[in-house]
């Protein structure tokens with residue numbers, strides 16, 4: 255199973271911006287308890303590397319990726335910390351080439367057919383559709399993806415995805431997994447509100463089962 259198949263099996267990827275790496279393991283445990291042992295730890299905060307490292311070492315059952323990866327140096331940091339995949343809100347050819355050379359599965363962000371073709375040229379198997387809701391929501395993605403379905407490219411919509419619109423996104427076969435900050439918000443992590451994070455994860459897993467469980 256490829257990493258992107260594993261992400262697709264979870265169908266939801268919590269996007270995390272974490273300020274204090276001391277929260278790494280309680281956060282991982284809340285997600286595990288909620289049945290969603292997967293996370294995209296974003297390089298938006300200086301705590302990202304230590305957080306990825308702590309979770310990868312102590313909770314190997316978690317599927318940990320790095321988000322907002324903007325440079326070759328961050329590709330190296332993500333790999334060294336133990337990230338198994340990486341994503342970015344946009345597409346940078348040099349970063350993609352470096353990730354490919356180092357064997358890190360990378361999903362760049364796209365919002366237009368031109369972006370998507372650049373990702374296909376770089377042999378990407380999954381792309382982030384960002385910002386998913388403001389860019390036009392599920393109907394926009396369906397229309398952008400239509401000419402490219404034969405390539406097998408899969409999508410990770412993020413930006414405005416919530417429990418309320420999750421079912422609409424997962425109804426699209428081309429969506430591998432959605433991403434979003436709503437499961438583990440920066441405020442809840444900072445406040446140590448891990449019970450709520452576990453509850454949000456459980457609710458997301460239940461919604462995924464309701465949409466995908468029968469297929």
Ligand SMILES: O=C(O)C(=O)C[C@H](O)[C@H](O)COP(=O)(O)O
Nearest residue numbers: 321322342343412413414434435
């Ligand atoms: O950092 C990245 O790699 C990104 O692609 C951006 C995030 O996925 C969105 O910022 C999600 O934001 P929400 O709308 O709060 O769920």
